[in-house]
Amino acid sequence: MARPPRFDADQLLDAAVRLAAAGGPAAVTMSAVAQAVGAPSGSVYHRFAGRPALLAETWLRTVERFQEGCHAALVRESEPRRAARAVARQVVGWCRAHPEEAAVLLYGADDFGLADWSEEHTRRADLGNKRVFASLKALAESLGATDEPGRARVTLALVDLPLSVVRRHLRAGTPLPPYAEDLTEECTAALLG
Amino acid sequence: MARPPRFDADQLLDAAVRLAAAGGPAAVTMSAVAQAVGAPSGSVYHRFAGRPALLAETWLRTVERFQEGCHAALVRESEPRRAARAVARQVVGWCRAHPEEAAVLLYGADDFGLADWSEEHTRRADLGNKRVFASLKALAESLGATDEPGRARVTLALVDLPLSVVRRHLRAGTPLPPYAEDLTEECTAALLG
DNA sequence: ACTTTATTGGAGGAGAGTCTCCAAAACGAT
DNA sequence: ATCGTTTTGGAGACTCTCCTCCAATAAAGT
Incomplete structure (x- = not known):
């Protein structure tokens, strides 16, 4: 019924992720993505309304995949x-x-132009944040943390501390050392008393 | 002997820091800095060889001030x-x-164009890093941490964890809560066993 | 074969930022 | 007062990216 697409959205997003990991969100330009997959810029604009939309989808797809993994680990225990x-x-x-x-995750939504996103993309981001926040709050309560410093401590132990371990190595361009998981688990346990 | 300067380097760097805090390193353009202090672009180019030099000095001045404070706290005890x-x-x-x-500190030297810096700026950055690394190693040893995971844990407790506490609030644009120092000190103590 | 439709493949304007260049201006020294 | 030096003030060329626009193209259904 129509000409078959040579470049689909996921393929373009893969290239965008690669570019962002290598050179930060600023390196994710419409033409850079097009060139990375060998497509003309017109094809990129056919899939994404503009650069803000491309950046939003790049960020959201990454975060949602990450959160999915965390959620699965959480309900398993x-x-x-x-x-x-x-x-x-x-x-x-x-x-x-x-x-x-x-590497994309270590930036923030702000760095991916959050301020310029469409309402739909903003809503998707809010929804994800709300879910994470709810999970964390529930877990914090079942751990006996009721006041604000207590909840902050749980967030620190579960999210910020593991990401810090990762950040140091990704920023330096070196692979994660073999002991990273053990170190992180021990530190998290120590923080939760 | 010469016309008195109306705009000195520190004044321009202050503006650069303000711009970077508000909009990231990308917002630090030569013309934006000039406009922020009410100077013509020529004056900015008179103080800094180009944008890479401006970004380097912005980053280095900030990091060096930060490290100075840390070092002072370290030798006091x-x-x-x-x-x-x-x-x-x-x-x-x-x-x-x-x-x-x-807010500047929460980015990395990479984000400030480290790859384009002059050799002198690169050397200044290396020197600072080396000093910090040496202090951390010495402290780690006196704490009984000799292997690599042990040293990583000390770095995490002293640097990464406190910065994580700060990051969360600065990224959200909210001020640091009153309990931030206490929370951080407790967490650091917990990590060091 | 012919129509329909989604997609490709770029050419080109608009806009922002970098950097060069030079004349005008302001001051101390002689 | 004049000279020499430093800095200002800003015009303008150049580059780069975003984005629009539209003809060419390739399948699928009739």
Whole structure:
């Protein structure tokens, strides 16, 4: 019924992730993505309304994949303390398995032009954040953390600390050391008392 | 003997820091800095050889001020465990006192165009890194951490964890909560066993 | 074969930022 | 007062990217 597409959205997003990992969000230009897959710029504009849309989808696809992995690790364990350690381990493991997407994750939505996103993209981001926030709050409560510093500590132990471990190595361009998962799990356990 | 300058380097760097804090390194353009202080672009080019030099000085001045504060906190305490806690506290305190420079610090030298820096700027960055690395190694040893995972844990406790606490709030644009220093010190203590 | 439709393949304008260049201006020294 | 030096002030060329626009193209159904 119509000419078959030579370049689909995922293929373009893969290239965008690669570019962002190598040179930051600024390196993700419409022409750079086009050139990376050997397409003319027109094809990129056919898939994405503009650069803000491309950046939004690049960020959202990455974050959603990451969050999916975390959620799976979380529901796999029922005992709170074990669940917390599993999530911390999962964060590092996912980054080891997907170094380029991990590099994207270490930036923020702001760096991907959050301010210029369409309402739909903004909503998708909000929805994801809300889900994560709810999970964290539930886990924090079952760990006995009720006040604000307590919740902050849980977030630190489960999310920020594992990402810090990853950040140091990705920024330096070196691969994650073999002990990264163990180190992270021990630190998370130590923080949760 | 010569016409008195209306705009000195520090004044321009202050504006650059302000711009970087608000919009990331990409917002630090020669014309944006010029406009921010009400100078013509020629004056900016008179102080800095080009954009790479401006970005390098912006980053280096900020990092060197930060490291100075850390070093002062470190030598003030002689007992290793107390020194470690003091440094962690100092990191958060400094960021609270200098939110704009802290926002710069949360990026990396890469984001400020490290690849395009002159040899002299690169050397300055290396020198600072080497000093920090040496201090951390010494402190790690006096804490009994001899192997690589042990040293990584000290770095995490002293540098990465405090910066994570700060990052979350600066990225969201909210001020640091009052309990930030206490929370950080407790977490650092917990990580060092 | 012919129509329909989605997609490709670029050419080209608009806009932003970098950098060069030079005359005008301001001051101290002689 | 004049000279020499440093800095300002800004015009203009150049580059790069975003984005629009539209003809050419390739399948699928009739």
